[in-house]
Amino acid sequence: MPVSPDRPAAGRWPADLSAYCFEVPYSESSLLFESAKGVRLRDAGGREFVDGMSGVFVTCFGYDCEPIAQAVSDQVRALPFNPPLHGTNRPALELAARLVDLAPAEITTAKLVNGGSEAVEAAVRLSRLYHRTHGNPGKVKILSHYHGYHGSTFGSLSLTGRPDVGRFGPGLPGVVHFWPPDCLESFTGVPYEESGRLAAALVERAIEAEGPDTVAALVVEPVIHLRGMAVPPDDYLRELRAVCDRHNVLLVFDEIVTGFGRTGRAFAAQTFDVTPDLMCVGKGISGGYAPLAAVLTGRHVAAVLGEDGGPYAFAPSHTYAANPMASAAGLAAVTLFGEQDYPAVVRGLAAGLEPRLRALVGSRGAVRALGLLYGVTLHGDGTPGPLGERVARACLERGLIIRGQDDWIVLAPAFTTTEADLAESLQILGDALDAVLGGGR
Ligand code: PLP
Numbered sequence: 001m002p003v004s005p006d007r008p009a010a011g012r013w014p015a016d017l018s019a020y021c022f023e024v025p026y027s028e029s030s031l032l033f034e035s036a037k038g039v040r041l042r043d044a045g046g047r048e049f050v051d052g053m054s055g056v057f058v059t060c061f062g063y064d065c066e067p068i069a070q071a072v073s074d075q076v077r078a079l080p081f082n083p084p085l086h087g088t089n090r091p092a093l094e095l096a097a098r099l100v101d102l103a104p105a106e107i108t109t110a111k112l113v114n115g116g117s118e119a120v121e122a123a124v125r126l127s128r129l130y131h132r133t134h135g136n137p138g139k140v141k142i143l144s145h146y147h148g149y150h151g152s153t154f155g156s157l158s159l160t161g162r163p164d165v166g167r168f169g170p171g172l173p174g175v176v177h178f179w180p181p182d183c184l185e186s187f188t189g190v191p192y193e194e195s196g197r198l199a200a201a202l203v204e205r206a207i208e209a210e211g212p213d214t215v216a217a218l219v220v221e222p223v224i225h226l227r228g229m230a231v232p233p234d235d236y237l238r239e240l241r242a243v244c245d246r247h248n249v250l251l252v253f254d255e256i257v258t259g260f261g262r263t264g265r266a267f268a269a270q271t272f273d274v275t276p277d278l279m280c281v282g283k284g285i286s287g288g289y290a291p292l293a294a295v296l297t298g299r300h301v302a303a304v305l306g307e308d309g310g311p312y313a314f315a316p317s318h319t320y321a322a323n324p325m326a327s328a329a330g331l332a333a334v335t336l337f338g339e340q341d342y343p344a345v346v347r348g349l350a351a352g353l354e355p356r357l358r359a360l361v362g363s364r365g366a367v368r369a370l371g372l373l374y375g376v377t378l379h380g381d382g383t384p385g386p387l388g389e390r391v392a393r394a395c396l397e398r399g400l401i402i403r404g405q406d407d408w409i410v411l412a413p414a415f416t417t418t419e420a421d422l423a424e425s426l427q428i429l430g431d432a433l434d435a436v437l438g439g440g441r
Helices: 066-078 090-102 116-133 154-159 163-168 196-210 236-246 299-307 310-314 324-339 342-364 387-398 419-437
Strands: 033-037 040-043 048-051 107-113 141-145 175-178 215-220 250-254 278-281 293-298 365-370 373-378 403-405 408-411
Touching: 048 419, 066 324, 090 107, 090 293, 090 324, 107 116, 107 299, 107 324, 116 154, 116 215, 116 250, 116 278, 116 293, 116 299, 141 196, 154 163, 175 196, 196 215, 196 236, 215 236, 236 250, 293 299, 342 365, 342 373, 342 419, 373 387, 387 403, 387 408, 387 419
Parallel strands: 141 175, 141 215, 215 250, 250 278
Antiparallel strands: 033 040, 040 048, 107 293, 278 293, 365 373, 373 408, 403 408
């Protein structure tokens, strides 16, 4: 276990401060980033890295997007903060309207928050409030996927169906997990592509077993990141919508990874043609220029705010929610997103990249792709240890940032990635796969 160092005598801090800050893991591999341009980052030692992950699905417009930087800098001079109990600010209002505009037609209202976890918390609170307002105060349980990830605040962490969450002790009461489609194949033999209906039927059995009058909402990532980008079978989300409708359960899409063009449409809801009751969005929303996220709701859900104390029904809200600077960053990002038709850009880039990635991986793994979201489940070479981490490390050593865990790696290039960036990324990834798994394209 790493040992926290003693505090140095006043004013005598060492040159390397990493041991004093939780933001930097205690490991040789953590980098001290100092600057960035396009999709390339530079560290304190002057090494350059191509960012194949858009930060972490965030910096879709690259690290030097002048219109967003300008909007933040103008706003910080005009109004950096406003008294949140007494009003709001114009960028927040305009951003909320623009977000609603991007979402499916049934979505009418946006609540701005500071990060994805807060958006998930807000969705849970609103779901419970919705049922309470409709005379069903017993509908409080929240269902979510095993292996889903929904954040790191206590409620969102409780929805995160991974064993490592257990080290924090019991989670939020009333959370029930269910198996996503890609987990079924190994014990049912039903091929993944055909497992959507079966997986949704199991969710319906779970709701029936819990008692439909106790279930408030189903919270799902349309594409499950921590399963190596498990793109669902075509009919799965549609079937979940029908299950929710049958049992008066709200369907919440956690689109914190899949939102803002990643899947080739504004949101995965449109890609899969399924409208949820609530959507949590974040990450790409500001392109990384400010902490920002939002929960978007359908008209029927937004209505409960009117019936139950207006906007204060959300209380306690967050001091920095709908902050003018963050809202200005989001407004500039969303404006750019529309003006440049980034979903079309994503579809164009993806059409070129997907076949190249498949050819590169060859028989060494199974590729899942949707827009500019890529997951590769790697086939083992018999060597013990998590393959995904080994490949990601080999990439990092060669100058490419990707994510790797368990048996998978994930890539999510920025929308502004150039052909030169892509060519270099693929070259490095190929070399890393060769080094870890051997040839076999
Ligand atoms: N939901 C999903 C699907 C995520 O991937 C994340 C973060 O990675 C979150 C929620 C939490 O977002 P944040 O880290 O901004 O709190």
